Amino acid sequence: MKQLYAxxxxxxxxxxxxxxxxxxxxxxxxxxxxxxxxxRLGLPTVLGRVLRNPxxxxxxxxxxxxxxxxxxxxxxxxxxxxxxxxxxxxFVTNAMAARIFLHEHVDHRRWMAALAVAGxxxxxxx
Amino acid sequence: xxxxxxxxxxxxSIFAVTxxxxxxxxxxxxxxxxxxxxxxxxxxxxxxxVALGIxxxxxxxxxxxxxxxxxxxxxxxxxxxxxxxxxxxxxxFVLHENVSLTRWLGVxxxxxxxxxxxxxxxxTHRPRHAESSDRLAAPVAARMDP
Numbered sequence: 001m002k003q004l005y006a007x008x009x010x011x012x013x014x015x016x017x018x019x020x021x022x023x024x025x026x027x028x029x030x031x032x033x034x035x036x037x038x039x040r041l042g043l044p045t046v047l048g049r050v051l052r053n054p055x056x057x058x059x060x061x062x063x064x065x066x067x068x069x070x071x072x073x074x075x076x077x078x079x080x081x082x083x084x085x086x087x088x089x090x091f092v093t094n095a096m097a098a099r100i101f102l103h104e105h106v107d108h109r110r111w112m113a114a115l116a117v118a119g120x121x122x123x124x125x126x
Numbered sequence: 127x128x129x130x131x132x133x134x135x136x137x138x139s140i141f142a143v144t145x146x147x148x149x150x151x152x153x154x155x156x157x158x159x160x161x162x163x164x165x166x167x168x169x170x171x172x173x174x175x176v177a178l179g180i181x182x183x184x185x186x187x188x189x190x191x192x193x194x195x196x197x198x199x200x201x202x203x204x205x206x207x208x209x210x211x212x213x214x215x216x217x218x219f220v221l222h223e224n225v226s227l228t229r230w231l232g233v234x235x236x237x238x239x240x241x242x243x244x245x246x247x248x249x250t251h252r253p254r255h256a257e258s259s260d261r262l263a264a265p266v267a268a269r270m271d272p
Contacts, residue, residue, distance in 0.1 A: 021199055028194040035130065035192070050191065071167055074153040083146065091203060098199045105250035106200050109242055113204040116239030123232030124210060 002076050009073030013086040016066035018093040022101050023059030029102075030055065084125035088118040127248065134192050138202070139209035141186035143216075148179030197248035204243040210236050 030053060031037070037046045050056055073082040095114040098104040152175030156166075170176055193202045214233050217223040 021203070024191065025194045025199040025202075028191055031195060034195040068167060071149075071153060071170065074150060075156065075158050079150045079154075083150075091207075094203055095200050102199060104198045104200050107246075107250075109246050110200045110204070113239040113243035114200065116235045116242065117204045117207045117210075120232040120235030120237075120239060121207075121210060123235060124214065124229050126226075126228045126232075 006073055006077035006081065009069050009076065010082060010086045010089070012069040013066050013073060013082075014089045014093055016062045016069060017086070017090050018097050020059045020062035020066055021090075021094050022097045023055045023062060025098070025102055027053040027055035027059055080125050084121045088121040091115075091118040091121070131193075131196065131248075134189050135202070135205055136208070137189035138186060138193055138206040139212060141182050141189060142206070143209045143213050145179045145182030145186055147213075148175050148182060150179075152176035152179060198250055201243055201246070201248045204239050207236050208240055211240075 027050070028034070031046070031049050034046055034050075037049075070082065070086070073086070091114045095106050095111060099106040104110075152170070152173045155175070156170055156173065171180060190202070190206075193206070197205075211233050214225060214229060218225045
């Protein structure tokens with residue numbers, strides 16, 4: 001039963017963190033280059049723009065869900081299972097989601113990088 | 127890529143490793159949390175290790191947001207997976223843990239992934255709603271070129 005809970009937590013972490021990453025990435029692209037904007041408009045204005053962005057708020061909510069799922073997962077299973085399993089799967093789901101929802105050009109170079117990192121994370125956990 | 131951008135990517139990796147390690151240590155002390163005692167999962171954030179871990183994770187979040195403002199998600203994620211390599215090096219040379227050949231192969235694979243993605247452009251798609259469409263259009267277009 002504990003194992004089932006652990007894998008349920010992993011599935012929740014992957015889904016929530018992929019949704020969070022995509023929403024946060026969209027929000028920050030809508031805001032623009034933070035470094036440039038900070039120099040031009042000042043930090044408080046940039047922070048205001050980020051915090052008022054609906055995608056940012058949704059993304060943070062999704063990330064909070066992923067964080068609490070991680071806390072549950074860590075209380076039921078070893079960190080060496082929960083973190084590598086969820087992280088490696090998230091690399092792959094993020095590449096798919098970025099291509100579909102963010103229209104990023106995920107070429108063979110980026111697929112190779114995502115799969116190499118995902119594979120490497122799994123090997124670290126073995 | 128400027129030095130500032132490399133520092134932001136390094137910040138993502140270092141703060142994530144430190145934050146995750148502290149939260150993990152705190153949760154191990156708490157033990158199992160039952161679904162029937164949901165308030166425990168909220169109270170646990172007040173434990174010192176978890177609270178400090180959350181502070182590091184907030185620093186990670188700030189760096190991560192900054193990186194996402196000028197680079198693709200599919201660039202930032204593999205590029206910041208240097209954190210796994212750092213964690214293994216700390217385990218071997220600071221904590222004197224036994225790192226197996228399989229784990230070194232994992233480090234090698236991640237290094238290849240990081241190397242491959244950082245050779246390419248950091249931005250491939252110019253968002254339609256970018257705030258900076260007028261003043262920053264030229265620099266953004268320049269960054270899109272490989």
